[in-house]
Amino acid sequence: MSDLLKKGFHLGLGAALSGKEMFEKMVNEMVKRGEISPSQAKSMVNNWITKGETKDKEWNHQAKAKMQDQMKELGFVSKEDYEKLEARVQKLESLHERP
Numbered sequence: 001m002s003d004l005l006k007k008g009f010h011l012g013l014g015a016a017l018s019g020k021e022m023f024e025k026m027v028n029e030m031v032k033r034g035e036i037s038p039s040q041a042k043s044m045v046n047n048w049i050t051k052g053e054t055k056d057k058e059w060n061h062q063a064k065a066k067m068q069d070q071m072k073e074l075g076f077v078s079k080e081d082y083e084k085l086e087a088r089v090q091k092l093e094s095l096h097e098r099p
Contacts, residue, residue: 023048
């Protein structure tokens with residue numbers, strides 16, 4: 001992995017952790033002030049985490065789709081397409097070998 005990519009990844013990870021810590025601190029302060037109950041705070045944090053995980057999966061799916069599109073543009077075939085072609089070649093070879 002390139003150094004720039006590593007630094008970008010670490011920057012994003014640090015920002016996410018910092019954001020999580022700030023959110024939890026804010027929620028804990030709201031509990032201390034009596035604005036929300038501890039169960040509401042726990043629910044808020046869990047909802048926030050769930051939304052983050054959902055967004056992460058969405059971004060991963062989008063990144064994968066974009067990578068697959070770029071690979072197709074470069075002329076690469078998918079593993080599935082390769083396996084289909086391999087099966088066809090084997091079938092044709094077995095037909096050709098018959099007397």
